[in-house]
Amino acid sequence: MLNFKNLSLRRSTRVLLHDVNCTIHQGQKVGITGANGTGKSSLFALILNELQPDAGDFTLPPKTVIAHVAQEVTTVDVDAIEYVMDGDIEMRALEKQIVIAEQEDNGEHLANLYMHMESIDGYRARSRAAILMHGLGFSTAQETNSVRSFSGGWRMRLNLAQALMCRSDLLLLDEPTNHLDLEAVIWLEDWLRNYAGTLLLISHDRDFLDKIATHIGHIEQNELTLYTGNYTAFEVRRAEKLANQQAAYEKQQREVAHMQSFITRFKAKATKARQAQSRVKALERMELIAQAHVDSPFDFAFRLPDKMPSMLLKLEKATTGYENKPLLDDLDLLINAGDRVGLLGHNGAGKSTLIKLLADELDLLSGERTNAKDLKIGYFAQHQLEQLDAEASPLLHLQRLDSHVSEQELRNFLGGFAFVGDAATSVVAPMSGGEKARLVLAMLVFQKPNLLLLDEPTNHLDLEMRHALSVALQDYAGAMVIVSHDRHLLRTVTDTLMLVDGGKVIPFDGDLEDYRQWVKNSLKEQDNAGQTQPNSQLNKKQQRQNAAEIRKRLKPLQNKLNSLEKKIDKLNRDQEQIQSKLAGESIYEASNKPDLKKLLTQQTTVTQDLVQAEEDWLLISEEIEESQ
Numbered sequence: 001m002l003n004f005k006n007l008s009l010r011r012s013t014r015v016l017l018h019d020v021n022c023t024i025h026q027g028q029k030v031g032i033t034g035a036n037g038t039g040k041s042s043l044f045a046l047i048l049n050e051l052q053p054d055a056g057d058f059t060l061p062p063k064t065v066i067a068h069v070a071q072e073v074t075t076v077d078v079d080a081i082e083y084v085m086d087g088d089i090e091m092r093a094l095e096k097q098i099v100i101a102e103q104e105d106n107g108e109h110l111a112n113l114y115m116h117m118e119s120i121d122g123y124r125a126r127s128r129a130a131i132l133m134h135g136l137g138f139s140t141a142q143e144t145n146s147v148r149s150f151s152g153g154w155r156m157r158l159n160l161a162q163a164l165m166c167r168s169d170l171l172l173l174d175e176p177t178n179h180l181d182l183e184a185v186i187w188l189e190d191w192l193r194n195y196a197g198t199l200l201l202i203s204h205d206r207d208f209l210d211k212i213a214t215h216i217g218h219i220e221q222n223e224l225t226l227y228t229g230n231y232t233a234f235e236v237r238r239a240e241k242l243a244n245q246q247a248a249y250e251k252q253q254r255e256v257a258h259m260q261s262f263i264t265r266f267k268a269k270a271t272k273a274r275q276a277q278s279r280v281k282a283l284e285r286m287e288l289i290a291q292a293h294v295d296s297p298f299d300f301a302f303r304l305p306d307k308m309p310s311m312l313l314k315l316e317k318a319t320t321g322y323e324n325k326p327l328l329d330d331l332d333l334l335i336n337a338g339d340r341v342g343l344l345g346h347n348g349a350g351k352s353t354l355i356k357l358l359a360d361e362l363d364l365l366s367g368e369r370t371n372a373k374d375l376k377i378g379y380f381a382q383h384q385l386e387q388l389d390a391e392a393s394p395l396l397h398l399q400r401l402d403s404h405v406s407e408q409e410l411r412n413f414l415g416g417f418a419f420v421g422d423a424a425t426s427v428v429a430p431m432s433g434g435e436k437a438r439l440v441l442a443m444l445v446f447q448k449p450n451l452l453l454l455d456e457p458t459n460h461l462d463l464e465m466r467h468a469l470s471v472a473l474q475d476y477a478g479a480m481v482i483v484s485h486d487r488h489l490l491r492t493v494t495d496t497l498m499l500v501d502g503g504k505v506i507p508f509d510g511d512l513e514d515y516r517q518w519v520k521n522s523l524k525e526q527d528n529a530g531q532t533q534p535n536s537q538l539n540k541k542q543q544r545q546n547a548a549e550i551r552k553r554l555k556p557l558q559n560k561l562n563s564l565e566k567k568i569d570k571l572n573r574d575q576e577q578i579q580s581k582l583a584g585e586s587i588y589e590a591s592n593k594p595d596l597k598k599l600l601t602q603q604t605t606v607t608q609d610l611v612q613a614e615e616d617w618l619l620i621s622e623e624i625e626e627s628q
Helices: 040-047 080-085 089-104 107-119 122-135 138-144 152-165 181-194 206-212 231-266 268-287 351-358 394-401 407-415 431-445 463-474 487-491 512-529 536-580 590-627
Strands: 001-009 014-024 029-033 055-059 064-068 172-176 200-204 214-218 224-229 312-320 325-336 340-343 363-373 377-380 451-455 479-483 498-500 506-508
Touching: 001 040, 014 055, 014 407, 029 055, 029 172, 029 206, 029 231, 029 363, 040 172, 040 200, 055 325, 064 152, 064 206, 080 138, 080 152, 089 107, 089 122, 107 122, 107 172, 122 138, 122 152, 122 224, 152 181, 152 363, 181 498, 181 512, 200 206, 200 394, 206 487, 214 231, 214 451, 224 231, 231 536, 312 351, 325 351, 325 363, 325 479, 325 590, 340 487, 351 479, 351 590, 377 431, 394 407, 407 431, 451 498, 463 487, 487 512, 536 590
Parallel strands: 029 200, 029 214, 064 172, 172 200, 340 479, 340 498, 377 451, 451 479
Antiparallel strands: 001 014, 001 055, 214 224, 312 325, 312 363, 498 506
16 A cells, blocks of 8 residues: 655655645556656655655555666666566575575575475566567567667667566556557556556556556646546546536636625725725635646647648559568558558568658669659658757747748747747757657648658657647648557547558558457467467458457447446446545534435445446456457
8 A cells, every 4th residue: 555645745946746645555556647747757756765755754565565667778788588587586586595505505495495486486487577578579589689789669678578577566667658569568458457466657648548547646736636447537537527626716716806896895995994804814715726727738730731632652562671671562552632541560560661661761672652743741750859959949940941930920839839938949958758759740740741651659748749639630631641559549540550561561451459359369379389470361361350250249248348337437426425425524413414324325325336336347357358
């Protein structure tokens, strides 16, 4: 149990959390959300004892084993699988003790150590590490590669695997999907759902949170509020809360205006002075309700392209790759105005390669490419963040694109991307990854492309910016091809899914849930074969048919599950309302005895119904999982 009592936390002079009272219980999976800079990572630092509270207390049970992902990129000359195994600290300590005991020929001590190793599943450590690596996208051959040989993103995957290797009581994950592809994200989802300990997860991927979180801890206005349910449930509850808050605020402001009007009119009159003074004191005592700031700081839209040819780009019998080695072969692809394509496929299959080819940053090895005369490409990729001029401001970046637009117009435009005031004229160098990504997107939008090519555009973006991007892309008039591990973005902005696999690009006949099943089936086949094997077209078709058949068979159960989730959400709200009423002092007055009795009866009924609904939900969930 993590217990926050009257806790306040500062970074320098800035207050992040103030007077937080919250308890996170064993086994809960809590998604930590809030705008950038509200204190999510600082909360983790507090739990890891890297920061101390400025007021109040934070406690957790003694001997709690905490696992978290190291943020530094390691460059050690150690086999990758050995590095992952280092995450099981107790197992490694036992290994050393066993070596010493063997050297001392201490039979009794050795027997105890062997039993301890067996009890913690230490003899399967290498197998467990291999499963983690495989799930995160490493091949069997890569297990013995040196950590130093991997790129920064793959080393972060190793750090994640090392954290998962730890048999922890509490797991802290800060944006674990940032360096993962969609397949690894799907695998990680399933692993975390089965994790037995307490999980605190910072993520800007709403689908990821929806699949895993049992609670949402939202940080806003220096407060940490714990909501029951996943991210979608949190959105509904918070919207209701803000609507009520806004209504209360508006009502209060009318009362304040009335009081202030009275004070202004009568304070100078002797006969009314005492009444006016009492209203001054009432205003001072009144706890002002903060206005509900529900508007996102981001508000932008793609401007209409100057020209929109019906056919934008065409590939015929195209082959491309690196160093004259084909990666994608015999491609026939036609992109017309209004096409909205999402690319799927395993890591390394060639999704980013295809985007580079379409962006004309990669040459054809053979075949033909035809561009429309008025084709104007807007290309977003992670490397472009590093190509920004570190000494130039966001304003200057846009002025270089079009020197004829007035400064005020450019400032207004940048404001939609939350570059306001001094932020518009500050240099890029100290900016965070999220701010740089927003600037690259702003430059992209500003140029009015008729073909958007987006390679993981949501990396580094928070939930508010992802939502704004999703809304803007839905209204975008041009064509679009996108690679993203953010399934909510793919689901809301694409019309067509294409699968990049085995050097080919083919239509994917299904939705993202079908693709999730396809990934699971692929992983099972790889596990059974002991190595990665290419799937035939027949296998893929059969897998899609099997997935569709499973979904059809499970639809009645899924409908029951959805109904139960709604029922549980309503019962939770009813329970909170009853508890709120029982927390008031007036309910225990003698005159309110009938109301108290009625409330207690309601509380018993709601609690019993909630327990039954949760048991039913669990049984049906297990039945669905077994059927799959």
